[in-house]
Amino acid sequence: MTYDLIVVGSGAAGLAGAIKAGRDGKKVLLLEKLSQIATKLKATGGGRCNLSNTLDNTSFMQSFGKNGRFMTTALNKMDHNDLMNFFKSIDLETHIPDGFRIFPVTHSSTTVINALTNELKKLDVEILCEQRVEEIITKNSKITSIKTQNNIYNTKNILLATGGMGYPKMGATGDGFPIVESLGHKVTKLYPAMMPLSTKETWQGNCRADTISKVTIKVNIPNNNKLKKLTAKGDLIFTSTGLRGPVILDFAREITPFLDKYKEVPILVNLTHGMNEDQIIKAIKEKSTKEPSKNIVEILSSLVPTSLAKELCKICSIDISKNYKNIQGEAKNKLIKLLAWTPFTISGHDGFNKAMITRGGISLKEINPNTMESKIIKGLYFAGEIIDIDGPCGGYNLQWSFSSGFLAGELLVNL
Incomplete structure (x- = not known):
């Protein structure tokens, strides 16, 4: 036939x-x-x-x-x-x-x-x-x-x-x-594309219970304007070994080819629904003024999940029992910058075994x-x-x- x-x-x-x-x-x-x-x-x-x-x-x-x-x-x-x-x-x-x-x-x-x-x-x-x-x-x-x-x-x-x-x-x-x-x-x-990505950082493993919505991600390789233009937006999920969620699944297709070349790809993640530093400062001050007795984690929990607020404070060496006005200026500035753009280093992936496409x-x-x-x-x-x-x-x-x-x-x- x-x-x-x-x-x-x-x-x-x-x-x-x-x-x-x-x-x-x-x-x-x-x-x-x-x-x-x-x-x-x-x-x-x-x-x-x-x-x-x-x-x-x-x-x-x-x-x-x-x-x-x-x-x-x-x-x-x-x-x-x-x-x-x-x-x-x-x-x-x-x-x-x-x-x-x-x-x-x-x-x-x-x-x-x-x-x-x-x-x-x-x-x-x-x-x-x-x-x-x-x-x-x-x-x-x-x-x-x-x-x-x-x-x-x-x-x-x-x-x-x-x-x-x-x-x-x-x-x-x-x-x-x-x-x-x-x-x-x-x-x-x-x-491999549409897959979770691994990071050098491990602190995010303490925030696995939360999904961060409306995240923005961008590549942060110095002196490479082509890569700096790569961005993605969507929901993010932390894992014990790295990052996943729709925004990572989408961004992986851009990242995996560059891992061959650079071995590591630094990225910046905005975890505050696109707010910049000035907007973050304004939001924190307004919340602190309305509720002066609340500590910094309680204040930040209006912007990000509590588990994430604790980890970011830890990175900045901030005593989480303190309220915002009692935190030193240098630590405050570091925290604000971290809230606006949190750095991660993409270090690998699980290959085609976990790739959807x-x-x-x-x-x-x-x-x-x-x-x-x-x-x-x-x-x-x-x-x-x-x-x-x-x-x-x-x-x-x-x-x-x-x-x-x-x-x-x-x-x-x-x-």
Whole structure:
């Protein structure tokens, strides 16, 4: 049997491509190396499955940095409204509980996978699990077949959606990269992204019970204006070994490449909702005037969590039983500066084992953005994380996977 399309990988991109091609009447085979499909999708968003968000396409692409423009055609074909309508067409209702992030109403990735699986069955898409692809076979730069560990399947079109290297226990081990390199494609350097970061400092381990909201982070490498422009905003969580939370998950994609070069990356963190030194001084004085009997920790607790207030005072060698007016000027100044910008030193991470996504992938220069087809091998398509595009947390990467998968699957109708 010769298939119209063989999809490799059953993440969001692969499932989207298989469904689109199936809807267009194509004979589709879906190959998955694990014993079941959509393993990583099941864990997305802590199992809640944040499918997308409500940003307009221009703002959405800007969130991905310079590579974001590559997504123009894919997003025009399927933006977040189209994605919601697609899920509605397969009997999965979605909603936007916070006005920004799009979830299934069940807040369960299992219901998403079930709906997608049912649609594959309706379309007679053939699914074969425990099939590890070993080689894509070509002739005269055209696809002829694909070889797994125990079979060869004939086709003229392959959609490679094998993902990156994040969460290897869920199948993301970068299998697609050596295959495409053997066909002449370039793969950019790969870095783990969307992950916690380790710090040289350990004092924050005493503040683990608190989430700090509306934090601003910036890189603090002297004489490097390019890096100093790197900033991020969001919620921060302290850990015994470093930092995590949405703002760190987003910022990690910028930091991990520079850890290779600098080994350590100093950062500054504003923990007071963006207040500058003057605003912090004003707030402390007003609070101290209204409640003069309160000690410095009680006063600071109106700005930051109590556990954090205690640690910052300890760093400044301030007696926490004293009130603000009785603290020496030098210690006061140090405390104010620390509240405005708290220094940390990023010293490492846990690699791809804890990374939710991969930064890097197949070079965009070698892919047609209007079709997702390789410019080197006719009939070879790419979608999702295997491509050199990665975005922040908040539904960005799943939307990209679905959009690119649908675009790759749609082109087949024209072949």
